[in-house]
Amino acid sequence: MPEFDVIVVGCGAAGLSAAVAAQQNGARVIVLERAPQDERGGNTRYTGSWLRMKSVDEVSDDFTDHFAVNSGGYRDPSLVHETSKDRDNWLQNLRAMSFAGPEVVATFADEAPKTLRWLQGFGARFEKLEVPFLTSVQPRMAPHGGGLALVEALATQFEKTAASFTTTPQHLA
């Protein structure tokens, strides 16, 4: 019976990124996916994978505002000011709310360019989306070939180190 350090469930962008990153850190990784191998990629496979980026190295001007506003459900206005405190000092009911705190959004923005560079290392190519009409939408980029290209780039990288994909048995899916 083979042994693994990390078991990843799901072969979309999130699962594959986690699997490849764990491999890069020396872990023995298996990815469990309920879809057949030739349909792998989850929702990621079917998206254009538009990204709020001006270039590979720079997020769009609306990046943090957009994610701050859209990263969760309703926020009690009387608690919003509490989020300016260090997270360790947040009230318990604030911690229980489903939204990304400002430091999470800021880390996301800081890490985005590095992540695109990381994906380029596996063959992903990013291009600007040219919009041929006037729009208030900020610049966007996308991987050439959309989400499917990201899935294939990451899955191919993963398979170089370990052929450890398996389809989840029906009773576990």
Ligand SMILES: Cc1cc2nc3c(=O)[nH]c(=O)nc-3n(C[C@H](O)[C@H](O)[C@H](O)COP(=O)(O)OP(=O)(O)OC[C@H]3O[C@@H](n4cnc5c(N)ncnc54)[C@H](O)[C@@H]3O)c2cc1C
């Ligand atoms: C039509 C559409 C367009 C979109 N466009 C964009 C866009 O332009 N830009 C953008 O940033 N985002 C876009 N999104 C959102 C984006 O697709 C998702 O945020 C992203 O794909 C999520 O990746 P993921 O890896 O978390 O999930 P997924 O890609 O959905 O992968 C999850 C995987 O887990 C597997 N799985 C689930 N449960 C089990 C189980 N019990 N056992 C085994 N396997 C399991 C699924 O089969 C699937 O393969 C779009 C989404 C849709 C639907």
